[in-house]
Amino acid sequence: MTKQDEINELMNNYERAVFLKGDEVYPRESTRYFWAKDNLLGKKILEIGCSNGYGRQFLPKDIEYTGLDYDPKIIENAKAQGWDGINKFVNADINTYPLEQYDTIIAFEVIEHLDNGLEIVKLLQKHCKVLLITCPWNEPKGFWGEHHKLHGINESHFQGFDISYIGEHGQITSYPQPINEHNRFNLMIAKWDKAAQRKEILCSVATRGRYTTTLPMVLMAIANQTKTPDKLVIFDDNDNPEDMRENPIYQHIFQILDYKKIAWEWLFADKKGQHHIHQKANEMGYKWVWRVDDDAIPEPNVLEQLYTYASEVSKVGDPIGAVGGSILTLPAIFDTSKSTGKIADIDKEPNIQWGIINKSDFVEHLHCSFLYRAGVYDYNLGLSRVAHREETLFTYGLHQKGYKLLVAPHAVTWHLKAQGGIRSETNEGMYAHDEQIFRNTLQLADYTVVVLNCGAGDHIVFSHVLPDIHNPMVFTCYPEIVPGRSIAEAQALFEDLDRWNIYKKMAQWDWKDSLENAYRKLYL
Amino acid sequence: MILIAPFAKPLMNGKTNPKNYPYWKELLALISEEVVQVGVDGEEQITQQFLKNLPIARLRELIAECRIWIGCDSFFQHLAWDCQKPGVVLWSVSDPLIYGHPENTNLLKSRDYLAQNQFLWWDFTEYNPDAFLKPEEVIKYIL
Numbered sequence: 001m002t003k004q005d006e007i008n009e010l011m012n013n014y015e016r017a018v019f020l021k022g023d024e025v026y027p028r029e030s031t032r033y034f035w036a037k038d039n040l041l042g043k044k045i046l047e048i049g050c051s052n053g054y055g056r057q058f059l060p061k062d063i064e065y066t067g068l069d070y071d072p073k074i075i076e077n078a079k080a081q082g083w084d085g086i087n088k089f090v091n092a093d094i095n096t097y098p099l100e101q102y103d104t105i106i107a108f109e110v111i112e113h114l115d116n117g118l119e120i121v122k123l124l125q126k127h128c129k130v131l132l133i134t135c136p137w138n139e140p141k142g143f144w145g146e147h148h149k150l151h152g153i154n155e156s157h158f159q160g161f162d163i164s165y166i167g168e169h170g171q172i173t174s175y176p177q178p179i180n181e182h183n184r185f186n187l188m189i190a191k192w193d194k195a196a197q198r199k200e201i202l203c204s205v206a207t208r209g210r211y212t213t214t215l216p217m218v219l220m221a222i223a224n225q226t227k228t229p230d231k232l233v234i235f236d237d238n239d240n241p242e243d244m245r246e247n248p249i250y251q252h253i254f255q256i257l258d259y260k261k262i263a264w265e266w267l268f269a270d271k272k273g274q275h276h277i278h279q280k281a282n283e284m285g286y287k288w289v290w291r292v293d294d295d296a297i298p299e300p301n302v303l304e305q306l307y308t309y310a311s312e313v314s315k316v317g318d319p320i321g322a323v324g325g326s327i328l329t330l331p332a333i334f335d336t337s338k339s340t341g342k343i344a345d346i347d348k349e350p351n352i353q354w355g356i357i358n359k360s361d362f363v364e365h366l367h368c369s370f371l372y373r374a375g376v377y378d379y380n381l382g383l384s385r386v387a388h389r390e391e392t393l394f395t396y397g398l399h400q401k402g403y404k405l406l407v408a409p410h411a412v413t414w415h416l417k418a419q420g421g422i423r424s425e426t427n428e429g430m431y432a433h434d435e436q437i438f439r440n441t442l443q444l445a446d447y448t449v450v451v452l453n454c455g456a457g458d459h460i461v462f463s464h465v466l467p468d469i470h471n472p473m474v475f476t477c478y479p480e481i482v483p484g485r486s487i488a489e490a491q492a493l494f495e496d497l498d499r500w501n502i503y504k505k506m507a508q509w510d511w512k513d514s515l516e517n518a519y520r521k522l523y524l
Numbered sequence: 525m526i527l528i529a530p531f532a533k534p535l536m537n538g539k540t541n542p543k544n545y546p547y548w549k550e551l552l553a554l555i556s557e558e559v560v561q562v563g564v565d566g567e568e569q570i571t572q573q574f575l576k577n578l579p580i581a582r583l584r585e586l587i588a589e590c591r592i593w594i595g596c597d598s599f600f601q602h603l604a605w606d607c608q609k610p611g612v613v614l615w616s617v618s619d620p621l622i623y624g625h626p627e628n629t630n631l632l633k634s635r636d637y638l639a640q641n642q643f644l645w646w647d648f649t650e651y652n653p654d655a656f657l658k659p660e661e662v663i664k665y666i667l
Contacts, residue, residue: 455533455599456599456602457598457599457600457601457602457603458602460599460602460603460605460606461602463606464606480580481580503643503644504643506622506642506643507641507643507644511622511642511643512621512622513621513622514621514622514623514624515622515623518622
């Protein structure tokens with residue numbers, strides 16, 4: 001067999017690039033390894049889909065390199081090359097290989113070969129500090145033949161990555177090069193750096209029925225904020241969802257978001273209502289969530305103003321739970337000069353946010369759009385799909401938990417009442433159901449509600465926390481251990497008991513401390 | 525008298541609870557002292573004296589009377605802790621740093637055997653007898 005025959009066999013019908021020791025490496029391949037060398041972090045390096053290890057020659061000699069490939073023949077060839085450095089070549093499937101923790105993982109032209117390639121990206125992120133990936137950009141089906149399992153991979157699949165492009169002839173550019181006879185395709189070259197992932201502010205937009213009315217206006221307004229969020233997530237709860245990532249208007253907005261380095265993600269929601277959506281955002285690991293309605297267009301300073309109040313007031317007093325500004329609906333702007341923002345006055349006064357706010361003030365509940373401290377209180381998932389009163393229940397819950405709620409001046413959001421909307425339901429029964437849960441909650445407003453829907457041992461542990469809880473109202477499975485009302489009563493009053501589920505909470509908090517301290521965090 | 529509470533709550537899927545110690549009989553063979561077992565209906569009797577379905581108040585009395593108690597990660601270890609009576613807990617897949625009490629002797633063979641997700645029903649965790657310390661190791665903490 002000639003050397004070329006050997007290479008051809010190893011290339012497996014052009015499925016992989018193969019270069020033997022001493023051979024010239026084509027620019028498209030060498031470019032990405034030079035880039036890898038420049039972006040490498042640390043000494044412990046894993047490359048998956050390493051072919052015969054030809055990329056090793058471009059990386060520093062003093063790293064501890066492991067090359068992985070599913071093909072035993074190519075791994076044998078890699079071992080036979082005698083590449084310089086500390087190297088280990090392993091024949092293994094990435095789906096079953098016991099990954100360790102690495103400083104950098106390299107995955108060049110691999111993920112498109114795997115049915116679960118995008119899941120593998122997420123897996124790799126859990127096992128490294130830096131992840132370097134290349135793959136075809138927006139590859140049409142069939143362009144590279146049947147060994148590519150994933151097609152149309154683009155920027156939207158790589159949230160949190162810094163993305164550049166490699167043209168057919170190996171030039172790296174910040175935008176895809178035009179496709180023509182001189183450049184038939186682009187690769188995407190993507191770097192994910194764990195340390196660079198800022199998780200301070202998430203902006204969350206729940207949308208339904210407003211693709212072509214107010215939603216693009218809202219997204220542009222978010223892109224144009226003087227203080228930008230770290231990430232924007234659009235939760236699409238439409239009855240017949242469309243992929244607006246293919247729409248030119250939205251593509252324009254997403255390019256602006258990319259340019260401003262605002263990560264964005266379009267998620268299709270499960271049609272259970274916006275309280276489920278907000279709870280997802282609440283659990284995404286950010287410190288603050290700015291929730292913006294899909295028909296509420298914030299002025300450019302709104303996030304900056306809310307964030308300034310949230311962080312500055314928290315420095316000098318009790319921690320802030322949420323901050324809201326004015327939400328104005330023309331032509332009628334309410335006179336809210338007499339509004340107190342107290343929960344007891346909720347039936348008597350217009351919400352304080354419906355009018356011009358001239359000075360900051362503490363309140364007990366907020367309306368629809370606000371910046372809130374994430375992960376400290378849950379939305380009530382027992383509400384119906386209309387999620388009537390969801391924001392009041394949520395913000396009042398924050399208040400009850402001891403967090404301050406604030407309205408801030410000079411932070412105006414313009415509410416454009418358009419058709420559609422996340423609450424566009426006509427079933428009055430849903431509103432009545434939610435209103436009942438709201439009223440039940442208000443009835444117990446002076447108590448700390450405790451729901452022990454758990455095992456007998458958990459009750460015993462909890463009993464050591466109970467004396468420290470202010471004015472508890474206990475619902476219990478084991479009244480002989482912790483006296484109280486029945487769980488069935490709690491179910492009837494609040495419907496959803498998950499926010500008191502200590503196991504769910506510990507999972508949500510990635511809890512490492514004791515069960516007793518988990519109860520303290522939940523109730524104190 | 526040594527009090528033992530050998531078994532955790534039965535799983536809904538009918539499989540063996542991965543927190544149940546697999547070597548009770550071998551461990552008991554190493555003990556010459558009187559041993560009393562407590563538990564509920566349906567549990568295997570592994571000692572001559574098996575007191576079933578006792579009210580909590582009676583369990584508290586027994587805990588107070590015993591020289592030492594031995595159990596797994598179950599209701600009993602929390603109750604004994606509440607009674608301020610230290611004992612020995614035989615761990616496997618659940619994490620004593622979360623579910624245990626430092627006042628007890630918590631015998632965990634290795635954290636490598638801990639279930640990755642500590643907050644799911646234990647039905648989802650496979651039973652693994654290798655995850656437990658062997659009786660000859662455990663007995664050192666009891667005699």
